[in-house]
Amino acid sequence: MKRRTILSMEQALSLPYATLRFAQLGWRVIRIEAVGGEGLRGDPNRYIGTRVADDDRRSYFIAPNVGKEAIALNLKDPRGRELVGRLIRELDVDVFCCNTVPSRYAALGIDPATLRGARPDLIWAGISAMGPAFPETPGYDPVIQAMAGYMEVTGERDGPPMLTGIPVIDLKAGDELYANVMLALLERYETGQGKTIDVSMLQAAASWLITVLPLIDFDCRPDEITRAGNEHRKFIPTNVYPVRDGFIFMAIGSDVQWRRFTAIPKFAVVGNEVRQTNEGRHAQRAAIHRDIGAVTVQHSADEILADLRGATIPANRIHDIRQTRELPALRDKLTLTQMPDGRTLHMPPMAVDLPGASVALGFPPKYGQHTTPVLAEAGLAAGEIQSLYGDGVVA
Numbered sequence: 001m002k003r004r005t006i007l008s009m010e011q012a013l014s015l016p017y018a019t020l021r022f023a024q025l026g027w028r029v030i031r032i033e034a035v036g037g038e039g040l041r042g043d044p045n046r047y048i049g050t051r052v053a054d055d056d057r058r059s060y061f062i063a064p065n066v067g068k069e070a071i072a073l074n075l076k077d078p079r080g081r082e083l084v085g086r087l088i089r090e091l092d093v094d095v096f097c098c099n100t101v102p103s104r105y106a107a108l109g110i111d112p113a114t115l116r117g118a119r120p121d122l123i124w125a126g127i128s129a130m131g132p133a134f135p136e137t138p139g140y141d142p143v144i145q146a147m148a149g150y151m152e153v154t155g156e157r158d159g160p161p162m163l164t165g166i167p168v169i170d171l172k173a174g175d176e177l178y179a180n181v182m183l184a185l186l187e188r189y190e191t192g193q194g195k196t197i198d199v200s201m202l203q204a205a206a207s208w209l210i211t212v213l214p215l216i217d218f219d220c221r222p223d224e225i226t227r228a229g230n231e232h233r234k235f236i237p238t239n240v241y242p243v244r245d246g247f248i249f250m251a252i253g254s255d256v257q258w259r260r261f262t263a264i265p266k267f268a269v270v271g272n273e274v275r276q277t278n279e280g281r282h283a284q285r286a287a288i289h290r291d292i293g294a295v296t297v298q299h300s301a302d303e304i305l306a307d308l309r310g311a312t313i314p315a316n317r318i319h320d321i322r323q324t325r326e327l328p329a330l331r332d333k334l335t336l337t338q339m340p341d342g343r344t345l346h347m348p349p350m351a352v353d354l355p356g357a358s359v360a361l362g363f364p365p366k367y368g369q370h371t372t373p374v375l376a377e378a379g380l381a382a383g384e385i386q387s388l389y390g391d392g393v394v395a
Contacts, residue, residue: 003027004185007087008097009075009110011043013167014127014139014201015099016064018174022095022181023067023361024335024350030091030374031065032084033367035074035395042072042367053340056367063347066337067361071375072368072395079393081109083375085118090378093119095181099127102198103135112196121194123184127173131200139201141167148205153212156229172208173201236281237288240318241296241304248301250292250308250315254278260311266295267307336360368395 008019009032019029033042040047042056049059074080087093096115098105105111105126112124129139142163145151150169155162176199184195206213211233212225224233230249232238238251252258255277262271270291274280281288296304301317308315317323325331325346333349336359350357371394375385388394 004094005091006030006095006097007084007091007093008032009108010097010099012045012099012170013064013141014170014173015097015177016043016045016174017171018127018177018181019068019097020064020066021174021178021351024357025354026358029068030087030370031068031070031365032075033070033072035072035080035392036076041395042070046367053363054366057364062337062345062364065364066335066347068365069370069374070365070368071371073371074393074395075108075110077391077393078109079388079391081114083378083388083394084109085115086380087374087378088115088118088122091374093122094185095123095125097125097127097177097181099139101136101138102126102128102132116194119194121188121192123181123188123195123197125177125181125184125197125199127177127199127201129200130202131198139173141170141201144169144201144205148202149209149212150205153225153227155227157223157227159227159229161227169201169205172204173199176204231285231289234278236278236285237292239289239292241289241293243296243299243301243304245300247318248296248304248315249318250313252313257311257313261308261313264307264311266299267292270295334359337363339363371395 003026004022005028006019006022007030008015010016010019011033016031019031023029031043035041040056043061045061046056047058048061052059052062073083075084084096088096096110098110100108100110106114109115112122115124116122127139128134129137129144145163145168146161148169151161151163154164177197180197180199184197188194215224230238230240232251235251235253238253240247240249252261258271258275258278258281261267262275270288275284275288305315305317319327325334330349333353335347335349337345337347338360339345340363347361350359372385375388375394376382380388385394
C-alpha cells in the first residue's frame with residue numbers, strides 16, 4: 001500500500017484520534033497548529049494532564065499524537081495561507097483535515113475550493129459540531145452527548161443524566177472521518193476525483209441511537225428510551241450483581257439461557273413459573289435483581305463465574321483499566337512509544353490487527369518541532385524560512 005500523506009489542522013481529540021489511525025498504518029501525518037493568539041501555544045490539549053516529557057507534552061496529549069510531525073503556521077497571514085497550498089503541492093498531500101468551526105474555513109484559506117487550487121483531486125475532510133449548515137457551533141463532546149440524548153439514556157433510573165465514561169462522540173467522529181477518507185481514496189482511485197467530507201459530531205452520534213430512536217414510532221413507553229442504569233431495557237436479567245469480593249456483570253439474553261441459569265442449584269430459588277419468559281421477567285424485574293443479588297453476595301466472584309461458565313451464561317468481573325490492560329487478549333497488542341529519556345509508554349491497541357503494522361510509534365512532537373525541516377522539504381530556502389520566523393508567519 002502506498003504511504004499516503006495527511007496534512008491536518010488539528011486540536012483537542014476527535015481529529016487527532018482520526019489521524020492517529022492513519023499514523024498507525026505507517027502514513028505520514030503532519031499536524032498544523034496555530035501561531036499567536038491568546039494563551040498557551042498550539043493545541044490546548046498539549047497542556048492538559050500531568051507533565052510527561054516537558055510543558056507542552058502532557059499526559060492527555062500523548063496517546064492521540066504519537067507518530068506525527070508538527071508545524072506551526074499563522075493562517076491569518078496570507079503568507080501562511082500560501083504555505084498550506086505549497087505544502088500540499090510539494091509534499092504530495094493526499095488528504096487535508098481540520099476540526100475548526102466551519103465559519104473559519106474561508107478566512108483561514110483552508111476551505112475545499114481554495115485547497116483544490118493546489119491539488120484538484122485533494123480529499124478534504126472536516127469534523128465539526130453539526131456540519132457546515134451550523135458554522136458557528138463549537139464541537140465539545142460533553143455538550144454533544146447532552147444534545148444527542150446520550151446523557152438522557154445514561155445513569156440510574158431515578159438519578160440525573162450522566163456522561164459516558166469515555167468521550168465516545170469525539171471518538172465516533174474520528175472513526176467516521178477515518179472510514180470516509182478510506183472510501184474517498186478508493187473512489188479517487190476509480191474516478192480520479194477528490195471528495196469533500198463533512199463529519200457532523202451530532203449526526204455521527206445520532207447514528208448510534210439505533211436501539212432507542214426508532215422506538216418513538218413504535219409508540220414506546222417513556223421508560224424504554226430513558227436511563228436504565230446497568231440493566232438492559234429489553235433482556236431480563238442483565239445487570240451488575242454484588243459478590244463477596246466485588247461485582248460481576250451478567251447478561252441473560254434468552255429464555256433458554258434463563259432455564260440453564262435457574263438449573264444451577266444455588267440459583268434455583270430465583271426461578272418461578274412467571275419468570276420462564278422474558279415478558280414475565282419484565283413484570284418482576286426488580287424482584288429478580290433483588291433475588292439474584294441475595295444469592296451472589298454470599299459467594300466469591302470465581303465461584304459464581306465458574307457456575308455461569310458451566311451453564312454458558314455470559315458474565316465477567318468488572319475490570320478496572322489496569323486489569324483491562326493485562327488481559328491476555330490485549331496485553332501483547334498494546335502499541336508503544338518511547339519517551340525522550342528512553343522509558344517505554346504503553347498506548348491502546350490498534351482497533352484491528354493489520355499484518356506488518358508497527359506497534360511502536362514516535363513520541364509526540366513538541367509545538368512546531370518540524371516547521372523548519374518540513375518547509376525546507378517543500379523547497380523553501382533557509383533565508384526564506386528565517387524571514388518567515390522573524391515575521392511571525394511560522395513558529
